[in-house]
Amino acid sequence: MLDEIKAKLKEKGFRLTPQRQAIISLVINPGPKLTAAEIWGLLRPKHPDMSLDTVYRNLTLLTELGVLIPIAGAGKDGTRYEPVTHSRHHHHIVCLKCGEAACIDTCPINPQFLATVQNQGYQLLRHNLELFGLCARCKPEDRCYV
Amino acid sequence: MLDEIKAKLKEKGFRLTPQRQAIISLVINPGPKLTAAEIWGLLRPKHPDMSLDTVYRNLTLLTELGVLIPIAGAGKDGTRYEPVTHSRHHHHIVCLKCGEAACIDTCPINPQFLATVQNQGYQLLRHNLELFGLCARCKPEDRCYV
DNA sequence: AGTTTAAATAGGAATGTTCTTATTTGGGGG
DNA sequence: CCCCCAAATAAGAACATTCCTATTTAAACT
Structure with missing residues (x-):
């Protein structure tokens, strides 16, 4: 799964930054669907300088790559993202x-x-x-x- | 059309305030679909004290009443609202x-x-x-x- | 007309998301 | 190994929308 995504990124000329890798490895897990803010909060310990915009930017990119599906309008706390698990x-x-x-x-x-x-x-x-x-x-x- | 909406409001216990009336008569026109901010701008001359929140509140109400359809994600300037013209x-x-x-x-x-x-x-x-x-x-x- | 009350409002703060800009950096090529 | 440059980033401003609260008001009932 992760390797597939890395290949897709490389193929289209996108880079693999540490921030991007951290976001991807968090978000492809099965389990609760996360919001951008939650992802940011979870990654803060290891990436204290990461901006929230970086999370949003990467979630958008991963959506356009077909890796994630945004679920808007669910709950009051913003869009949640679900990994596309081959399904x-x-x-x-x-x-x-x-x-x-x-x-x-x-x-x-x-x-x-x-x-x-x-x-x-x-x-x-x-x-x-x-x-x-x-x-x-x-x-x-x-x-x-x- | 306008009378129909007024009847629907009364039936469900919603009031007909001047602001609400102004928003309705603007938004049921055919023509370009408007955003909340555009409606607010157009009504400002006659209703200089109207808050933008009032526009949003009424657009939401009219949507729930089935009078408007929100078209999200069109353009960069926010949701546009389209009147349901009997269609x-x-x-x-x-x-x-x-x-x-x-x-x-x-x-x-x-x-x-x-x-x-x-x-x-x-x-x-x-x-x-x-x-x-x-x-x-x-x-x-x-x-x-x- | 006067009273009452829930609905609606203005104003401003807060939230989720996107944009802007200046700076940094991954990773390919000399 | 160093240079280069487009891609990516951090930081914060901007934007669209919603929430909060105190105040006003439409309209039903005297």
Whole structure:
């Protein structure tokens, strides 16, 4: 996994700085999905001079490289990043009450539809589907968002 | 249109303040989709004391009422809001180069899929699909985001 | 018209994220 | 081994958005 990422970086002309390596090795772990601020906090002991912007910059890069998936709108504390663990393309559902994000392992978008859009002149690069609702634990709450 | 919105507000116990009325009558116009800051700027002559937070608060409310659709990630200057003109549920495609957002008038999501998610314990309230790519004008550019 | 009360507001502080700029550095080539 | 330069960085300013709190106000009910 890590070697794959290093190869991908080299191939595209990106460097492997100590900061970048630290961020990558933290973020490719399975386990809780982290925010930029959390990553920064965890790395501070070993990299006391690392700026928060560096974390953001690298998370964006890793997203563009297809290594991470950003999960926006989950919880009040910002975007969380999930490693792409060889798994196929998928999406997420976010609970509007507790902020918990869960994976949905199928993409419900008609592939034919994507082809139609391409035929209309667009070059599609990616898409993002977010489902919002209330999870089983929070469902009793009845605030209506529609 | 305006009367419909007023009725919906009254029905749900929301008030009709001068600021809210001004925001609504500006935002339901067809034409360029506006950002919160732009709306604030346009209303400042008549409402010099209106706070930007009021604009955001009302845009959020109108979104929850189904009057507006937020289009995030289009351009560098923040979320733009589009009035729901009686039209059916739809989505957008955003050009990653010029930021232009276009409407896609069909929802390519399998309704059966949504039912499956509900059966798994979630109460779905809304969903958001954003397509990202390069529009016909910007297509020659070949920066790869995947 | 006067009272009441929850909703809405202004103002400012706080938060998450991106941008700017000057400086440093990884890593390829002489 | 040293030079070079584009890539990456730190630091802090800037930006979009949300939160907090004290004050005002729409509108329902006398």
